[in-house]
Amino acid sequence: MPGEQVNSVEAEPGGTAADAASEVLSITDLGVDFATESGDVSAVRGVSMRVEPGETLALVGESGSGKSTVALATMSLLSSNARVHGDVRVCGRSVSGANESELARLRGKQASMVFQEPATALDPLKRIGAQITEVIRNHRDVTSAVAKSEAVDLLRRVGLPDPEQRVSAYPFQLSGGQRQRVVIAMAIANRPRLLIADEPTTALDVTVQAEILDLLRGLAAETHTGVLLVTHNMGVVADFADRVAVMYHGQIVETGPVEDVLLRPEHDYTKKLLAAVPRLDTAGARRGVDVQAAQPARSGQPGRSAESEKPAETDGADRVVELDDVSVVFGRGARAVRGLDHVSVGIHAGETVALVGESGSGKSTAARVALGLIRTDGGRVKLFDHDFHATGRKARRALRSGIGVVLQDPVASLDARMPVGECIAEPLRIHRKSMSRADRARRVGDVLERVQLPRNVAGRAPRELSGGQRQRVSIARALALEPRLLVADEPTSGLDVSVQESVLTMLTELQAELGFACLFVSHDLAVVQSFARRVVVMKSGSVVEEGATSETLVHPETDYTRRLLAAVPVADPIVQRARRSERLALLASGRDAE
Numbered sequence: 001m002p003g004e005q006v007n008s009v010e011a012e013p014g015g016t017a018a019d020a021a022s023e024v025l026s027i028t029d030l031g032v033d034f035a036t037e038s039g040d041v042s043a044v045r046g047v048s049m050r051v052e053p054g055e056t057l058a059l060v061g062e063s064g065s066g067k068s069t070v071a072l073a074t075m076s077l078l079s080s081n082a083r084v085h086g087d088v089r090v091c092g093r094s095v096s097g098a099n100e101s102e103l104a105r106l107r108g109k110q111a112s113m114v115f116q117e118p119a120t121a122l123d124p125l126k127r128i129g130a131q132i133t134e135v136i137r138n139h140r141d142v143t144s145a146v147a148k149s150e151a152v153d154l155l156r157r158v159g160l161p162d163p164e165q166r167v168s169a170y171p172f173q174l175s176g177g178q179r180q181r182v183v184i185a186m187a188i189a190n191r192p193r194l195l196i197a198d199e200p201t202t203a204l205d206v207t208v209q210a211e212i213l214d215l216l217r218g219l220a221a222e223t224h225t226g227v228l229l230v231t232h233n234m235g236v237v238a239d240f241a242d243r244v245a246v247m248y249h250g251q252i253v254e255t256g257p258v259e260d261v262l263l264r265p266e267h268d269y270t271k272k273l274l275a276a277v278p279r280l281d282t283a284g285a286r287r288g289v290d291v292q293a294a295q296p297a298r299s300g301q302p303g304r305s306a307e308s309e310k311p312a313e314t315d316g317a318d319r320v321v322e323l324d325d326v327s328v329v330f331g332r333g334a335r336a337v338r339g340l341d342h343v344s345v346g347i348h349a350g351e352t353v354a355l356v357g358e359s360g361s362g363k364s365t366a367a368r369v370a371l372g373l374i375r376t377d378g379g380r381v382k383l384f385d386h387d388f389h390a391t392g393r394k395a396r397r398a399l400r401s402g403i404g405v406v407l408q409d410p411v412a413s414l415d416a417r418m419p420v421g422e423c424i425a426e427p428l429r430i431h432r433k434s435m436s437r438a439d440r441a442r443r444v445g446d447v448l449e450r451v452q453l454p455r456n457v458a459g460r461a462p463r464e465l466s467g468g469q470r471q472r473v474s475i476a477r478a479l480a481l482e483p484r485l486l487v488a489d490e491p492t493s494g495l496d497v498s499v500q501e502s503v504l505t506m507l508t509e510l511q512a513e514l515g516f517a518c519l520f521v522s523h524d525l526a527v528v529q530s531f532a533r534r535v536v537v538m539k540s541g542s543v544v545e546e547g548a549t550s551e552t553l554v555h556p557e558t559d560y561t562r563r564l565l566a567a568v569p570v571a572d573p574i575v576q577r578a579r580r581s582e583r584l585a586l587l588a589s590g591r592d593a594e
Helices: 017-022 067-074 100-106 128-139 144-157 176-187 206-223 234-240 258-263 268-275 363-370 393-400 420-431 437-450 455-459 467-479 497-514 525-531 559-566 573-593
Strands: 025-036 039-051 056-060 082-090 111-114 194-198 226-230 243-248 251-257 319-330 337-348 352-356 378-383 403-406 485-489 517-521 534-539 542-548
Touching: 025 067, 039 056, 039 067, 039 226, 039 251, 056 067, 056 234, 067 082, 067 194, 067 226, 111 176, 128 144, 128 176, 144 176, 176 206, 194 206, 206 226, 206 234, 206 559, 226 234, 234 258, 234 573, 243 258, 243 268, 251 258, 251 268, 258 573, 268 497, 319 363, 319 517, 337 352, 337 363, 337 378, 337 517, 337 542, 352 363, 352 525, 363 378, 363 485, 363 517, 403 467, 420 437, 420 455, 420 467, 437 455, 437 467, 467 497, 485 497, 497 525, 534 559, 542 559, 559 573
Parallel strands: 056 226, 056 243, 111 194, 194 226, 352 517, 352 534, 403 485, 485 517
Antiparallel strands: 025 039, 025 082, 243 251, 319 337, 319 378, 534 542
16 A cells, blocks of 8 residues: 555664764654645655665656655755755754755765756756855865866866866766766765655667766765665666665655665555566577567567567668758867767658767767758768758758757756747648638647647646646647657656556557658667667767667677677666676776777
């Protein structure tokens, strides 16, 4: 039953007063209610937990379960309409009764937080170096030169390339993954005793995710920092957590050591959550999706054979998009950076092709080229059998109307000032000027139902929806024009596993129904394996490997693809420990070879 705590090794919290003093986080009977126009809403009820120095407690659950509310309550960052009950203590000090001055000294020094969405955590008008040095100088008496030097070192530690140059960059000049690394650098700048990480690796590719987890693991061991990890990625939980607490409808329903909870779950909700986790199969037992035959390899469904998944031998007549020997260079002279280097990729009607690779590999640049948003410096882009850049402005506009786009961050991609219905109708107003207001409203209602949302959602604001609902709205907007090509850039990276599964299943069903081609950009190789028919592996702007998903992700031909696969965490703590050792050995052998 919800509210029942099972699999628990001991009472939460418990122990003597001396034990309590050693805890970096102690939460006792926490309750959080929000006052709304329609009455009070209970978000968290009776939550108790603790985090010891050097320990990582993972808090998991679906969107709306209350896990982020607990994290925000720990730092006293809840909105003004929140009423908090119970006791929250950080490093022995009560947060509930602290004034703003005491909280300011606590935040960033004793406790730090890595927020889920780096775009909202960083000041867009300040250089990232200035934002990191501000955090350092707020809590330590050091010169600006020393703080800047530390900022550069922190950026290097979190894996940001060219930290000496990047320290002068603005947030908008960085990718989503790079911005998240900056947020993590800010959080660890003063070596806090407690680190609260709310989805800290959501925007990161698998290799950088592994490096960040290694970094956080090393920090916890070196400085005895306790970590409260809020995440939906069960592979990250298996790789990093010591204990797990599972939340459902505002309550903790199961808690215990990571091996007990992930391998021997007792609560039905935990079992359901783990069943929805996409599993990376490197042994070939499962196969990727042949979408044209509507055979998703998900939820235990058997896939097709590797032979049947090979792309059909056809000419280019049915290709909806084709990048032919495309090169893109950003900047000029000594500052020139090659974004794409002679890349060729084609997608047939009804087919899903995934672009994978690390941040900066060129996969998002290739997607933007396919959208006609970036001018090429060589090669040709064909869209619906038309040379895109050889056509006139009016013709290019007509070609773009055949493309739907789903972006990584639904919060940033939906206008907060517009109701959901207007957000969905915007492409119709631009490309279907002859359509009446009534016809647009009907079309909005139809696509909302197609993405399994009620028609009355059209009148709500994006902020009133959950993350999964907002992403469904983004998909509805992308489908409003009935596109022939859907470009999906990390469409499920911010979603919990059960919502992610439902969104991918929905996309598969919609593709089978509507027949659009899909260019799927992702760093989640398990999702790629379960969703895409073909995969293109990119590194430093070039294609290093391409083939049927079932073959490429099971029998990779290049060391780079093997390193990508080795960095993917799996939701089995025992297996994951072995995989981590294998990954480190593979990296060491690669360095020796160089």
